[in-house]
Amino acid sequence: MxxxxxxxxxxxxxxxxxxxxxxxxxxxxxxxxxxxxxxxxxxxxxxxxxxxxxxxxxxxxxxxxxxxxxxxxxxxxxxxxxxxxxxxxxxxxxxxxxxxxxxxxxxxxxxxxxxxxxxxxxxxxxxxxxxxxxxxxxxxxxxxxxxxxxxxxxxxxxxxxxxxxxxxxxxxxxxxxxxxxxxxxxxxFPLSEHMPRRPPEVMRQRAVAGVPFDIVYTGTIYEGGYNDPEPLLRVLARNRWNRPVRLHFYGQSAASPLLRSLRDRYGLQESVVLPDQPLSRGDAVRRQREADLLLHLGWTNRGIDGILSAKIFEYLASGSPVLSVGAEPDTAVGRLLHETGAGICVGRNESLIESHLERYVNEGDCTAWFGPRTDRILAYTxxxxxxxxxxxxxxxxxx
Incomplete structure (x- = not known):
């Protein structure tokens, strides 16, 4: 042809x-x-x-x-x-x-x-x-x-x-x-970028040693209610963690006035990191692999549920756990994460966010919701x- x-x-x-x-x-x-x-x-x-x-x-x-x-x-x-x-x-x-x-x-x-x-x-x-x-x-x-x-x-x-x-x-x-x-x-995502998961024992060792817990977001913030990081920031502000938690926003999102306002409102100046310098794609992929947790901000508007951005597939390839805030489990991204075992959708439910984070941050255990299925993930190359x-x-x- x-x-x-x-x-x-x-x-x-x-x-x-x-x-x-x-x-x-x-x-x-x-x-x-x-x-x-x-x-x-x-x-x-x-x-x-x-x-x-x-x-x-x-x-x-x-x-x-x-x-x-x-x-x-x-x-x-x-x-x-x-x-x-x-x-x-x-x-x-x-x-x-x-x-x-x-x-x-x-x-x-x-x-x-x-x-x-x-x-x-x-x-x-x-x-x-x-x-x-x-x-x-x-x-x-x-x-x-x-x-x-x-x-x-x-x-x-x-x-x-x-x-x-x-x-x-x-x-x-x-x-x-x-x-x-x-x-x-x-x-x-490109097959060359697929990485195996971090061994569970390494996650637990990092928690015991008090290594800072890094959450990374490399997507875009769409203001006007399309996606919403506020539930996560409210949970982080409760400070129930036995080691430092840092939330890094890279790319266009780092310049978001909404994020700066939320960071200041909840007193998270030390926890929410908004770099001034842009991140190359290669560096973004590296940070996604190194992260303890990848934040995905799902669509809060059901009318655009089906838009699966390229970013979520980069996340699948990284080998890092994915926490999707905003979208419900029965959305397109929720079904994708459930099918691949790469993470979980929690909507705007702060109790769920807190319970999942508390065990992972404090004990290094996320096995209840993170168990990547390599064969299912590789179907999305x-x-x-x-x-x-x-x-x-x-x-x-x-x-």
């Missing part, structure tokens, strides 16, 4: 969203399927961090078309997409399979033009996030949501397959596009997920 992937996010842009199309493209090419990626020429004025190497690979071609309207405050991406239509059409005529990966929304518009140029090609519409039903984008704007729903249905109607990152999002897509089969392809997508494409595209 000759495969065309249309993606806004792609290396060297150092964004988690770049990993999904990159891992697919490399797996497809490695399996003998010539793969072309259509993406924007990267510009540090717009994409800023271009530190991810774009490694050459046999069978993989990356076509970068120029950005436009760089001096305007808006429409840089949309104007790029408009200018890339001729390339999308040309490349589609040379392809058996077209994959457009959302977002932004104009990736599927380019997919529509590509499908029009080659109606016989198999079009897979990938959704890392929802389009018209995206809560962040549409909240409080029913007129906009109605318009975008109609636009999305028109644009994506010719697609042959819809793919998304979790079962709840696939179910949502089925309501918008009932005629299009939908499947789940998780974001996953990017390599396994890319292989599953390729199998589906071969099955549905008839090659």
């Amino acid at each position: 000759r495969i065309l992937i249309i993606a806004w996010f792609f290396p060297p842009w150092n964004e988690p969203a770049s990993n999904r199309p990159d891992s697919w493209a490399r797996h497809f090419a490695a399996q003998g399927h010539p793969t072309t990626v259509l993406t924007a020429r990267k510009d540090p004025r717009l994409q800023r961090d271009l530190s991810t190497p774009l490694r050459p690979q046999s069978g993989l071609t990356v076509v970068e078309t120029p950005l436009r309207l760089m001096r305007t405050p808006v429409a840089k991406g949309a104007s790029w997409a408009a200018g890339s239509i001729p390339q999308a059409r040309r490349l589609a005529r040379q392809s058996d399979v077209i994959i457009s990966t959302f977002g932004p929304w104009y990736m599927h518009v380019l997919g529509w033009f590509a499908k029009r140029a080659n109606p016989g090609a198999f079009w897979c519409a990938d959704y890392r996030d929802l389009w018209h039903a995206r809560d962040f984008f549409m909240q409080g704007r029913p007129w906009r949501q109605a318009f975008m729903r109609r636009l999305e249905q028109f644009i994506v109607r010719p697609a042959n397959l819809a793919v998304s990152v979790s079962p709840p999002l696939v179910a949502s897509l089925a309501q918008t596009h009932p005629h299009i089969p939908g499947v789940t392809i998780y974001n996953g 990017r390599e396994r997920q890319a292989a599953r997508l390729l199998e589906l494409l071969q099955e549905h595209a008839g090659h």
